[in-house]
Amino acid sequence: MRSRVFRPLLALVAMSALAWTTLDVDPRLEQRVDPSIRDKVQAIVDSAARAGLETEPLVDLALEITRKIETARAQGRRLTMQRVLELVQSHWGEMQMARAALGPQSTKEEVTAGAKALKAGVNIRHLERLRAVPKGQKYAMALSSLTLLVDQGVPADTAATAVVNLVLAAATDEQISSLQNDILSDIKAGMPAGAAIMARADGLERVIAAQANDGGVPGTALPSARGTMRSADPAASGPVAGTPAGSKIPGSAGEGPRPPAPRGRDLKRP
Amino acid sequence: MVTERNVDPFIDEIAAELRRPVRLDARFDDRVMAAIEQPDVIPLRPSMMPRPWFGRRWTISVTPVGAMAAAASLVGLLALGIWRVRDAAPQLAADSASGPVLTPVADNGLQYHQFLIVAPNARSIMLEGDFNDWDGSKTELTRSSDGVWSASVLLRPGQYQYQFVIDDTLRVADDKAPRVPDGLGGENSVVTISPRAR
Numbered sequence: 089m090r091s092r093v094f095r096p097l098l099a100l101v102a103m104s105a106l107a108w109t110t111l112d113v114d115p116r117l118e119q120r121v122d123p124s125i126r127d128k129v130q131a132i133v134d135s136a137a138r139a140g141l142e143t144e145p146l147v148d149l150a151l152e153i154t155r156k157i158e159t160a161r162a163q164g165r166r167l168t169m170q171r172v173l174e175l176v177q178s179h180w181g182e183m184q185m186a187r188a189a190l191g192p193q194s195t196k197e198e199v200t201a202g203a204k205a206l207k208a209g210v211n212i213r214h215l216e217r218l219r220a221v222p223k224g225q226k227y228a229m230a231l232s233s234l235t236l237l238v239d240q241g242v243p244a245d246t247a248a249t250a251v252v253n254l255v256l257a258a259a260t261d262e263q264i265s266s267l268q269n270d271i272l273s274d275i276k277a278g279m280p281a282g283a284a285i286m287a288r289a290d291g292l293e294r295v296i297a298a299q300a301n302d303g304g305v306p307g308t309a310l311p312s313a314r315g316t317m318r319s320a321d322p323a324a325s326g327p328v329a330g331t332p333a334g335s336k337i338p339g340s341a342g343e344g345p346r347p348p349a350p351r352g353r354d355l356k357r358p
Numbered sequence: 359m360v361t362e363r364n365v366d367p368f369i370d371e372i373a374a375e376l377r378r379p380v381r382l383d384a385r386f387d388d389r390v391m392a393a394i395e396q397p398d399v400i401p402l403r404p405s406m407m408p409r410p411w412f413g414r415r416w417t418i419s420v421t422p423v424g425a426m427a428a429a430a431s432l433v434g435l436l437a438l439g440i441w442r443v444r445d446a447a448p449q450l451a452a453d454s455a456s457g458p459v460l461t462p463v464a465d466n467g468l469q470y471h472q473f474l475i476v477a478p479n480a481r482s483i484m485l486e487g488d489f490n491d492w493d494g495s496k497t498e499l500t501r502s503s504d505g506v507w508s509a510s511v512l513l514r515p516g517q518y519q520y521q522f523v524i525d526d527t528l529r530v531a532d533d534k535a536p537r538v539p540d541g542l543g544g545e546n547s548v549v550t551i552s553p554r555a556r
């Protein structure tokens with residue numbers, strides 16, 4: 089009697105476990121990542137999944153570094169696949185730190201973007217400030233822009249303070265994205281990176297404040313130097329260094345609201 | 359006890375009649391055999407025909423505990439399937455976004471981005487990035503007559519890193535786009551797909 093009950097039960101449990109294991113193996117890791125580190129990378133990916141975080145960035149990183157090491161080896165460079173594991177482990181650690189800093193209400197995308205910001209050198213206390221963001225407001229795009237700006241030479245503290253202030257002021261993704269493109273254009277045109285972000289961020293903060301006071305639709309108007317409102321004018325966005333085709337951002341040219349150009353203003357923040 | 363000796367004479371008479379051998383004519387056996395040899399002499403109903411193995415009825419005995427375990431496993435597998443499908447959806451979308459895509463753009467934020475590089479002497483150029491699993495075979499660039507190579511890729515709003523791979527050996531970043539360190543001493547290019555103002 090006992091075996092009649094337990095044998096089918098055991099078989100079902102075994103089949104379920106097998107199905108679970110089989111489904112959870114990422115075929116891309118199976119096919120492309122070196123067997124010597126594959127299990128360890130998969131274990132990290134599984135840990136991320138159990139923690140409710142994005143696994144794609146970890147898989148992507150493993151695939152990217154593996155591919156690049158293969159190309160480098162073909163050219164005679166000596167690189168071990170251990171580097172793949174090191175970088176994946178490091179990124180996993182940053183994801184955990186970002187989740188702890190941003191809080192449990194943060195989304196997967198925000199944690200991923202926060203991890204990249206930490207890697208770029210943004211201090212964790214800036215991420216902790218984002219806990220005050222109202223539920224439902226997304227800021228992953230803002231963190232991605234912050235990371236890119238820091239990688240382009242904008243001082244990390246200056247950039248993080250400015251971007252987090254804008255997020256807390258409820259800047260939209262479109263506004264942050266336009267801000268990023270404008271700052272990159274300014275830097276390309278020769279403006280110091282720190283000065284560019286201070287001027288542009290200040291301009292956008294004033295736009296948002298004016299919209300809040302005016303009750304207008306966000307992103308439809310820009311303040312003039314005299315304090316009156318005028319229609320959004322892409323030409324007023326300061327130096328535009330001719331966006332090259334390879335880096336053209338769809339939807340960025342004149343489609344979104346832009347802060348006033350830093351022309352003729354004192355670039356030092358009070 | 360009832361014996362043949364003490365039964366009713368009438369019954370005895372009936373029994374005697376029944377015991378009397380029946381005389382059959384000489385051709386009776388032949389007629390019976392001829393009737394049997396006719397193929398349609400006894401038409402079988404479908405329900406009387408032997409069924410193949412897959413049509414036979416099975417009887418399975420299940421204990422209550424076994425039935426509960428089976429039900430729990432089915433529910434578990436169903437939940438796992440739903441979870442996997444939900445989890446795989448972004449990846450499916452990402453896969454569909456790789457390579458030049460010519461389908462109409464739906465109102466889900468997807469936008470075309472054209473990647474360009476000038477390399478008149480290249481024999482082949484592939485695009486590798488985190489939008490195509492860093493698999494250059496998914497996105498090969500097309501050469502125009504003036505040595506400009508290009509590929510259009512459908513991407514969701516967000517930031518993506520990428521490199522060009524020239525002739526399967528040389529990795530280069532896009533000199534027209536911002537660059538970030540790649541962790542191996544090289545640089546990736548970055549493209550930002552801005553969300554469109556609605």
